[in-house]
Amino acid sequence: MRLQPPRLLATTLAVTLALAGALLGSTGRAAAAPPSPDARSEHQRIVDFWTPDRIAQAVPRDFVRDPATGRFSLQPNRAPGSTTTSTGVLGAVWTSGGLVQTTTGKVFFAMGTSYYVCSGSVVKDADTSTSVVLTAGHCAWDNSTATDPAQHWAKNWMFIPDYADKPATLTADGSFCASTAYGCWTAQALTVDQAFTQQTSYNTTATLNDFAFATVGPGGLGGTSQLDTKVGAQAISFSSPVPSGTRVDLFGYPAAKKYNGSQLIYSEGPLGTDPNNGNLTYRVASSMTGGSSGGPWFAPFSAGVGTLMSLNSYGYAGQSYMQGPMFTNKTQSLYTDAQGATANHIVP
Numbered sequence: 001m002r003l004q005p006p007r008l009l010a011t012t013l014a015v016t017l018a019l020a021g022a023l024l025g026s027t028g029r030a031a032a033a034p035p036s037p038d039a040r041s042e043h044q045r046i047v048d049f050w051t052p053d054r055i056a057q058a059v060p061r062d063f064v065r066d067p068a069t070g071r072f073s074l075q076p077n078r079a080p081g082s083t084t085t086s087t088g089v090l091g092a093v094w095t096s097g098g099l100v101q102t103t104t105g106k107v108f109f110a111m112g113t114s115y116y117v118c119s120g121s122v123v124k125d126a127d128t129s130t131s132v133v134l135t136a137g138h139c140a141w142d143n144s145t146a147t148d149p150a151q152h153w154a155k156n157w158m159f160i161p162d163y164a165d166k167p168a169t170l171t172a173d174g175s176f177c178a179s180t181a182y183g184c185w186t187a188q189a190l191t192v193d194q195a196f197t198q199q200t201s202y203n204t205t206a207t208l209n210d211f212a213f214a215t216v217g218p219g220g221l222g223g224t225s226q227l228d229t230k231v232g233a234q235a236i237s238f239s240s241p242v243p244s245g246t247r248v249d250l251f252g253y254p255a256a257k258k259y260n261g262s263q264l265i266y267s268e269g270p271l272g273t274d275p276n277n278g279n280l281t282y283r284v285a286s287s288m289t290g291g292s293s294g295g296p297w298f299a300p301f302s303a304g305v306g307t308l309m310s311l312n313s314y315g316y317a318g319q320s321y322m323q324g325p326m327f328t329n330k331t332q333s334l335y336t337d338a339q340g341a342t343a344n345h346i347v348p
Contacts, residue, residue, distance in 0.1 A: 039188065039217050046186040047177050047219075049156045050108055055168070055176050058108055058115040060255050060290025061138060063202045063314045067276060072202045072314065076290050077256050088269030090320055091259075091287035094164075094251065098304015102182075102231040104264060104296060105161035106253045107135055107214075109154035111142045117261065119252040119295035120159055120214070121308060124233040127340040130188070131227035133159050133214040134236070135294030136313055138202060140190040140212035145200045152197065153344050157187035157214055161231045163253060167262040178221065185219035185227045189341035191334045194348045202314075207281050210313045210325050212294075213338035234296065236308040236335065240326040242282070242299055246271045250322060252295025252312050254288045261291050267322065271299065274323050282310050286322035289315075297324055 059076040066073070094101065103122040108115065118139035125132045142152050166181040177184035196209040218224045242248075248271045255261030267286035273279035282297070293313065298306025310324035325331075334347050 040223060042188070043186045043217060043219055043223065046156045046158055047184055049110075050158055050176055050184075052168075052176055054115050055108065058117040060293070061111075061116040061118060062256065062290025062293060063138060065276070065314055065316050067316050067319065070204075070276065074202075075317075088247075088285065089267055090269075090285060091254070091265050091267050094264045094266045096304060099232050099234065100251060100296075100298070100301075100304040100306065101165065101264060102162045103234050104251045104253075105133075105159050106163045106261070106291075107133075107139055107157065107159055107294060109139065109157040111154055112146075112151065116154075117253075117255055117291050118293045119291065119312065121251075121294075121296035121311075122161065122228050122231060122233045123213070123236050123308060123335070124228070125335075125339045130215050130217055130340055131185070131229075131233070132335070132338050133185075133187075133216060133227070134296065134308060134311060135212050135214060136311055137192050137196045137206070137210040137212045138313075139294045140214065141192045141197055143196075143199050143202050143206060153190060157190060159185045159187070159214065159216060159227070161185075161227070164262060164264040182230060183219060183221035183223075183225075185216040187214040188217050188343075189215040189338065190344045191215070191338040191341060192346055193330055193334060194346050195330075197346050204277060204280075207277060207314060207323065208325055209330065211311060211327070211331050211334065213334050215338050215341040234298070234306060234308055236327070238327045238329060238332040238335075240309070240328050241273075242271055242309050242326075244270070244272055246299050247301075248282075248284050248297055248299045248309075249301040249306060250284055250286055250288065250292075250295065250297050250312060250324075252288050252292025255291030256289035258287075259289055259291070265292065274321075276316075277323070280326070281313065282324045282326060283321045284324075285320060287320045288312065288322055292322070
């Protein structure tokens, strides 16, 4: 947690301009200063950390709720459920390209001795030296009761946009990032919500605050490209609740059966709420599995361009639904604070 009034004033002005630009469809950005040697070194260290062997060991960090008990458990290999009613697309390969193709990507990170995979989306922002990636809170922070608070944070956090365009070949001597379409970007800061971090397990309160933002510096194939300049970015809205029945499009890189983690998958259907969670989180019929956590939800959405309003958060055993948090002023506070951030932090 930090108290920096000058920066808060600056970032408040920045987010106001960013949101105005998003509504107008503008992405005007001044040229960014080159990354410092230390930033380049840390970026390269994380890129080098993700050897093909570690990439192959990464599993989905997928939380599944038992509808009978209401309890959550980590189930990296959960298969799609069968209980659902849907008037849309449960889960299909996205083949229409567009901005959503380039701005949605895979996320790799380490927690303790385990390696995990999630999804994320590039968000429009006003800072010229960094870019912002939206993902799930549980893809940035571990709620388990570690004795050392520093162990809660995800380590070696890396984002690969448009992974489906050129999935990496995991050869023993190959470079993972160099074999992808755009390369990799690494987090210099993760921003999470205090209410999420105060939970000692993934529970109902955690689901309401299961969002996070990663601040990434220059990266990509040459190590010097700004992420949002290279692949674009999507607008974001913090107005909630979005009316039930609204058509919503969900995206992600599910890696558990029946999916393989190398294809961009989407679901489309009417928005509802989770009756088992006090109707405080959204739900949409979807067969996406683990690995899709943190993937973007859009409403409205057309021709690959949309407005972010939630993300893939948790599922239910035996059911084909995806649940997601409602974006509120708390989410906006995280988004504001993440712009230009240089260290992990928790927002009250």
